[in-house]
Amino acid sequence: MIGQSLPSSLALSRNCTALAQAAGACQREGILPLIQIEMSRLGDHDIHQSQLALQETLRCLVNSLSKWSVHLNGLILACSFSAPGLTHRRKIPADEVAEATLFALSYTLPPAIAGCLLTDDGLTDKMAISYLQNFAIHNSKAGKSSRNIGFCFGMQQAIFSYWGSKFQAEKVQQSVLQYTQDCVRASLGQFTGIASIADDAPEAEEEEEEVKLQQGRALARKLAKRVNTKVTSVFSKLDPTKAIGMTLHRKESMWASHDKH
Numbered sequence: 396m397i398g399q400s401l402p403s404s405l406a407l408s409r410n411c412t413a414l415a416q417a418a419g420a421c422q423r424e425g426i427l428p429l430i431q432i433e434m435s436r437l438g439d440h441d442i443h444q445s446q447l448a449l450q451e452t453l454r455c456l457v458n459s460l461s462k463w464s465v466h467l468n469g470l471i472l473a474c475s476f477s478a479p480g481l482t483h484r485r486k487i488p489a490d491e492v493a494e495a496t497l498f499a500l501s502y503t504l505p506p507a508i509a510g511c512l513l514t515d516d517g518l519t520d521k522m523a524i525s526y527l528q529n530f531a532i533h534n535s536k537a538g539k540s541s542r543n544i545g546f547c548f549g550m551q552q553a554i555f556s557y558w559g560s561k562f563q564a565e566k567v568q569q570s571v572l573q574y575t576q577d578c579v580r581a582s583l584g585q586f587t588g589i590a591s592i593a594d595d596a597p598e599a600e601e602e603e604e605e606v607k608l609q610q611g612r613a614l615a616r617k618l619a620k621r622v623n624t625k626v627t628s629v630f631s632k633l634d635p636t637k638a639i640g641m642t643l644h645r646k647e648s649m650w651a652s653h654d655k656h
Contacts, residue, residue: 397440397448397480407455415459422469431473431547432456436517438480442487446477446495453503467507473547474500475516476526489522493529500542510543520574523548524581524588531584546582 418428432452434445453474460467477495479487500511513530515523527546534541554570580586 397435397438397444402448402452407452408459411452411456411459412463414456415463415465418460418465418470419463422466427469427471428465429471429473430456431514432475433514433516434475434477436478436481439482439484440480441483441485442477442479442491442495445479446499449474449477449496449499450503453499457503457505457508467505468509470508471512472504472508472510473512473514475514476518476530478518478522478526481517489525489529490533492526493533496526496530497533497537497542501537504542510545512545512547514546515548524577524586527578528581528584528586531582535584544582546578548578 414430418430421428432449434449434452440448457467460470476492477499478492479485496513504511513527518526523546530544534544554567577586577588
């Protein structure tokens with residue numbers, strides 16, 4: 396959550412330390428770590444608060460990576476856009492969100508981290524593409540201080556309409572291909588379908604659904620954390636590489652059980 400005194404210094408320190416330790420364990424085993432910073436959009440925080448939260452999180456992460464001797468040029472970093480909260484009273488143009496995100500990255504990330512993947516956490520498909528497009532445009536104007544960027548977007552929301560009693564595989568394939576092509580064009584600043592989020596702002600009902608979706612995900616994470624408390628306590632006593640291996644094996648077993656049903 397983002398708000399007054401949130402995220403707390405203690406929360407940042409503990410989470411960034413855990414990420415750095417996991418990244419270090421991966422590098423020691425010859426695995427390229429992917430570190431993702433997810434900024435919650437639940438709440439009414441403005442774009443300034445979101446930008447400061449992202450800057451402070453990245454600053455703490457970089458310090459933790461250095462403390463645990465993680466090679467900065469041997470990792471992939473992914474982070475959310477500096478977007479306002481879902482219940483914020485004012486629509487923020489995609490241009491401002493992109494500018495705030497670029498400033499946060501340029502202000503905190505050292506040159507050793509060659510690039511960054513931008514995620515679509517808490518965003519609609521149209522918002523994600525619009526933010527990415529505007530970020531690419533601002534980044535291209537930064538000259539020598541520009542960043543190598545990519546995108547790490549999840550499954551687009553339109554695809555879910557093709558799932559149900561009759562699975563429409565062809566439409567899913569076409570939709571995924573078109574969305575991927577749009578994202579690639581946006582990452583190059585060449586997408587012309589959406590000028591700004593202000594011109595294509597979601598309706599109130601869509602915003603309410605997005606709030607409910609984010610709240611549901613937050614509740615699911617809390618429940619999952621309670622279920623895995625005992626497992627986590629056991630892993631904490633093991634060597635990190637063994638714990639990672641057991642976690643992967645546990646997930647594979649879960650999927651194998653799911654496939655049988």
